[in-house]
Amino acid sequence: MKKLSLYFIGLLLIPSLFLTSCDRGDDPADDNVVATPKFTLLKDYMVQNDLDISKIIKNSDDEKFVVGAPASADLQTFLDKYYIFDIRSSDAFNASHIEGANNIPFANILTEAPNAGSKPILVVCYSGQTACYATALLRMYGYKHTQALKWGMSGWSSSTSTSWDNKIGADEADNHANWTYNAAPLNIVFDDPMITTNLSNGEAILKQRVEDIVATGFGPATVSGSDVLTNPGGYFINNYFSETDYLGFGHITGAYRILPLTLGDDTxxxxxxxxxxxxxxxxxxxxxxxxxxxxxxxxxxxxxxxxFGMNGIYNTNPAWSTNQWGVDSNPKDLPFAP
Structure with missing residues (x-):
């Protein structure tokens, strides 16, 4: 009889044991715990630390990602302010460069950055585009005061402006079948991207991701305007114009206008x-x-x-107002290093 009573007591205890084990939500071995997606860890870290896309474009100190070449009278102040990365080829650097600039391969921007000390970093390339890409990566890596030289060396001097001078004038979009003035299509809501990593900390994931993107270089992240204009169906296109310019300038067929584009508001x-x-x-x-x-x-x-953006496919668009190379934007004739 005693054995039978113990048997029934055991049966009564089993459900309570199960309930106790299921309540251990902090147990990493618990199969019922759903891991936070890696993208969410990365996103939350970036938003909470002023690294949202909008904060890379303009940091928390209201410094934009680009800065124009200075007026001649302000040149020395400009040179004294920055630690300059010139990421062009060694041949181009040796031919002419800004005084005090350091010739740094793109692949080395993260390892060179600590050498800037307390100075903000200025990244210089041929046209400003690679430098802006590098600037964004450096800002995400923790160097928030990094800026790119707007228009690159093309904006510094007319003797180094060929990168821009040679990319305008074709006006492929003018009267092109894939250039339209229609309203933007309605935006669709998609899922988050998937990120694969063994890391489980947002900061560590961000550092790893930036390092991987730097290692691949700028070239794989580019596509020509001619390719997009000719084959718009081959891309998911986002036009980063104001609504007024989207309609007034015209745009590539099927281009969305997702602006603002930030993590914090889920756009x-x-x-x-x-x-x-x-x-x-x-x-x-x-x-x-x-x-x-x-x-x-x-x-x-x-x-x-x-x-080269709009400039590369329709530089002479009659609706143009600012950032038009050769019209409101031209090279300055600033000196090079002796």
Whole structure:
């Protein structure tokens, strides 16, 4: 009889044991615990630490990602302020460069950055586009005071302006069948991108992602305006214009206008995270789109920047107002290092 009583007591205790074990939500071995997606860890870290896309474009101190070449009278102050990375080839650097600049390969920007000390970093390239891409990556890596030289060396001197001079004038979009003035299509809400990593900390994931993107270089993140204009169906296109310019300038057929594009308000969900989507951003000069593309690649999108932007496919558009190379934007004749 005693054995039988113990048997029934055991049966009564078993459910309570199960209930106790199921309540251990902090047990990493618990199969019922759903791990936070890696993208969510990355996103939350970036938003909470002033590294949202909008904060890469303009940091928490209201410093934009680009700075124009100075007036002649302000040159020395400008040179004294920055630790300058010139990421052009050694041949181009040796031919002419800004006084005090350091010739740094793109692949070395993260390892060189600590040498700037307390100085903000200025990144210089041929046209400003690669420098803007590098600037975004450096800002995400913790160097928030990094800026790119707007228009690159093309904006410094007329003797080094060929990168821009040679990319305008074709006006392929003028009367092109794939150039339209229609209203933007309605934005679609997609899922988050997928990020694969063994890391479980948002900061560590961000560092790893930035390092991986730097290692691949700028070239794989670019597409020409001619390619996008000819085959718009091959891309998920986001036009980074104001609504007034989107309608007034015209735009590539099928281009969305997802702006603002930030993590904090979930507007980024308008972008297609599919690995075959080829998300291409285009702006006026290819410089802002380079920044956005760097951010999107770090976030796990198959993202591309349309090189030279609107300037590259329709520089003489009659609706143009600012950032038009050769009209309101021209090279300055600033000196090079002796």
């Amino acid at each position: 980024y969900l308008g972008l297609d995270p599919d690995a075959n989507a080829k998300v291409v951003t285009y702006c006026y000069t290819g410089q802002t789109s380079a920044v956005i593309t760097a951010c999107l690649r770090v976030l796990g999108y198959d993202a591309y920047t349309m090189t």
